[in-house]
Structure formats: structure tokens, C-alpha cells
Amino acid sequence: MGKIVVSEHVSLDGVVQDPTGEEGFERGGWFLRMSAGDREAWAELALAEARGADALLLGRRSDDWFAARWPARTGEWADRLNGLRKYVVSATLDEPRWSNATVLGGDPVEEVSALGRDVDGDVVVYASAGLVRTLLEHDLVDELRLVVHPVVLGAGRRLFGDTTTHLRLVGVRTVGDDLALLTYRRP
Structure with missing residues (x-):
């Protein structure tokens, strides 16, 4: 059984728009x-x-964004992302x-x-804020990894929108000098 893992970059005030x-x-x-x-x-x-992922899950716009950039990149990270199964x-x-x-063209919740x-291991969701909201609303996110950037934008599309969910904090880590990785799981 796989684990749906959301990995997002957010501002201090939760904005994910146009990073x-x-x-x-x-x-x-x-x-x-x-x-x-x-x-x-x-x-x-x-x-x-990326090394720990077994597959990626993306919305259509995120697929477009990654496909326009990653196939031409080289190195271990690019090779890993380009080689992973994607949905x-x-x-x-x-x-x-x-x-x-x-x-996955059917009902997103069912799919x-x-x-x-069907997938063993981590299915990582990059970007795809609308998809993430749907997954959260239907309790399909097993783990949420937020890289928090030290900026307050005051406006913009937020990750959670009107979504209500309860998660348990399982990890806090500083990344570099100014970023924080917060990891949450379903209770």
C-alpha cells in the first residue's frame, strides 16, 4: 500500500502561488x-x-510545467525525476x-x-495546489511536507483555501539558514 505525500513550498502566510x-x-x-x-x-x-519516491502525482498544469523543464536537465536529481512513474x-x-x-482521467478521489x-511506497505530489486541496478534503493525504520560506506575501492563492483538516506534527527541521521543513501526518 502506497503513501500519498504532499511536498509543497509555502510562504509564512501559506501562499503557494507563483513561487x-x-x-x-x-x-x-x-x-x-x-x-x-x-x-x-x-x-x-x-x-x-526524490530518491525515496516510488511515483509522482501531478495536476495537468504541474505536468506541463515540469515537462517543459526537466527532460533537458542532467544529473542524479533530474535522472531520478525523469525516470519515476508519474500520474x-x-x-x-x-x-x-x-x-x-x-x-488519471476519472474521478480524482477514486483514482x-x-x-x-496499487503503488507501494511514496507517491509524491509536487505543486498542484488544487489537487492537494481535493486530496486533503477527502482525507487522502498521508503525509504533508511543507518547506516554509521566510516571506510574508499578504495575498495570493493559499495551499489550504477553505479546506478543513486535522494533521499531527511529526517533524521540524531547519533547511539551510532560513527555511523550515514541517512534516505532518494524519492522526
Whole structure:
């Protein structure tokens, strides 16, 4: 039985919108403000997470974003992400853009529930805030990993929106000098 693991970057006030500044959000680009030391520590964390993943779960826009960037990258991290099985939740997509991907075109709750039963190990969800909200609303997230950036944006799409859920804190770790990794699990 697999474990659905959400891995997200968030501001101190919970914003996940436009971390790289490519979506045109006036407060976007906040992910890129980290120091070189924090970026190096975060890259080590991300590589370790990729090594521990058995599959990736993405929404359609996240599949587009990753597929436009990762296939041309090299190195252990890129090789790992490009080689992983991927599942893309979408009602409109016929063919995913990223390698080794399968479209889950049915009801997202049913599809992800089945995926959790069929895949052994961690199924990691990157980005995909709308999908994450749906998964949280239906109690399908086994673990939530938040990399918290030391910035308050004051506006923007937040990870949780109107979602109500209860999680148990199981880990707190500093990443570099200024980032925090908070890990939560279902009670």
C-alpha cells in the first residue's frame, strides 16, 4: 500500500502561488529569493525526497510545467525525476507531456484512492495546489511536507483555501539558514 505525500513550498502566510514568478502574479518569484546556502540545502533535501519516491502525482498544469523543464536537465536529481512513474490527474488531458506518465482521467478521489492501494511506497505530489486541496478534503493525504520560506506575501492563492483538516506534527527541521521543513501526518 502506497503513501500519498504532499511536498509543497509555502510562504509564512501559506501562499503557494507563483513561487518562480513565471505566472505573472505581482508577488511571485518568492522561491527565488533564498540564499545560495539555503538553495544548496534545499537541493539536497529535494534529491533525498526524490530518491525515496516510488511515483509522482501531478495536476495537468504541474505536468506541463515540469515537462517543459526537466527532460533537458542532467544529473542524479533530474535522472531520478525523469525516470519515476508519474500520474497526472486531469479531466482534459489525453497525453501527458512528461515521460513515464499516465493520465488519471476519472474521478480524482477514486483514482488517487486506487493509486494509493496499487503503488507501494511514496507517491509524491509536487505543486498542484488544487489537487492537494481535493486530496486533503477527502482525507487522502498521508503525509504533508511543507518547506516554509521566510516571506510574508499578504495575498495570493493559499495551499489550504477553505479546506478543513486535522494533521499531527511529526517533524521540524531547519533547511539551510532560513527555511523550515514541517512534516505532518494524519492522526
